[in-house]
Amino acid sequence: TLSFDESVAALDRRFAPTPPGQSFPSFGPEMAKRINAAKIRQGQQVYADEAARLVAIEQKTGVPASIMVAIFGHETNYGTLLGKTDLPRALATLAYEGRRRDLFEGELIAVLKMVDLGVPRAVLRGSYAGAFGYPQFLPSVYLKLAKDGDGDGKAEIWSSRADAFASIANYMVAAGWQRGEPWGFAVSIPSTINPAAIANRETVTKCARAIERHSEWKTLREWKALGVVPRGGVWPGDDRIKASLLITPGLDAQGYLLTRNYRAILDYNCSNYYAMSVGLLADGVRN
Ligand SMILES: [Ca+2]
Structure with a gap:
């Protein structure tokens, strides 16, 4: 019965969504x-x-x-x-x-x-x-x-x-x-990059509140040309892979380049904290 x-x-009432427009707190x-x-x-x-x-x-x-x-x-x-x-x-x-x-x-x-x-x-x-x-x-x-x-x-x-x-x-x-694509990787971002110029202009229908924090898509070759550098110094093999940039205040890297695989993790649970923590735990498990 x-x-x-x-x-x-x-519990359902307590976890009502937070209103939009709130600032993005530190990832730390x-x-x-x-x-x-x-x-x-x-x-x-x-x-x-x-x-x-x-x-x-x-x-x-x-x-x-x-x-x-x-x-x-x-x-x-x-x-x-x-x-x-x-x-x-x-x-x-x-x-x-x-x-x-x-x-x-x-x-x-x-x-x-x-x-x-x-x-x-x-x-x-x-x-x-x-x-x-x-x-x-x-x-x-x-x-x-x-x-x-x-x-x-x-x-x-x-x-x-x-x-x-x-x-x-x-x-x-x-x-x-x-x-064969990574989920994402840590990068340093040159001061010559203007975040407004690379803002995400796609119309996002699903998981918008997480994806609106990402930049537009660019190939790794394009990011390289803009002066973005992987923290480990090594780019993943194929420079035609597309990635968007997420600035990550409070983490030891200035930002992360995120591939389509990061979006698959967001599909599982629509939160940048969730998807970043899955990616970083996966990196820790593998090393
Ligand atoms: Ca079984």
């Missing part, structure tokens, strides 16, 4: 909250434990193992924080009362389809807003993109790391991940 969950409704405190040495070490351990499976998925999809591990790390602290809210009840509550009733009506129907497909109700537990399992998918995303990674024919993203990694990679491919 389903009944109204007042705690879910209260947010990154310090999200990444530390222990989190990187744990990620390296997960990478080592699951290396064979991760490499196989990477070869098939082009999504780096380190990116899969970093998303697993950020979403559920490597599978240790899954959320305990009963999903059908939470989604029924949000479909009945809330800021985004249309969205949650669809998610309620999707979670009922999962039950219909034989997913036991006992595993349908997650965040108050309906995200569940190691990758914190919404039920509609699960139905569309979840994959079996360990060969038993079932996509059990709440108990199988292999299934979670295969599903995360499948999500990234669907979001436009480009094999």
